[in-house]
Amino acid sequence: MHNYFKLLFILLAFSLTACTKIGFSMIDKDSNGLLSQEEMESNKIFSEELSKSGITVKDMIKALDENNDKQLSFKEFDSE
Numbered sequence: 001m002h003n004y005f006k007l008l009f010i011l012l013a014f015s016l017t018a019c020t021k022i023g024f025s026m027i028d029k030d031s032n033g034l035l036s037q038e039e040m041e042s043n044k045i046f047s048e049e050l051s052k053s054g055i056t057v058k059d060m061i062k063a064l065d066e067n068n069d070k071q072l073s074f075k076e077f078d079s080e
């Protein structure tokens, strides 16, 4: 299940710009290297595509947030 969320995130970020890392930085509005719930929800494409899969931003953070800071770093969804 964890890997499913990771894959989904990568696909969504990829769908923004055809590059996951650039997609990540597009969602990261304040450029602090972390995606907050607000940042993910305010990205229209990301949040719309995510809702199609029946998953909320909150679910995604819960699944992928390894250090429990309620934000996602690139490393958290990029690591194995």
Ligand SMILES: [Ca+2]
Pocket: 028, 029, 030, 031, 032, 033, 034, 035, 036, 039
């Ligand atoms: Ca941020």
Ligand SMILES: [Ca+2]
Pocket: 065, 066, 067, 068, 069, 070, 071, 072, 073, 076
């Ligand atoms: Ca985190």
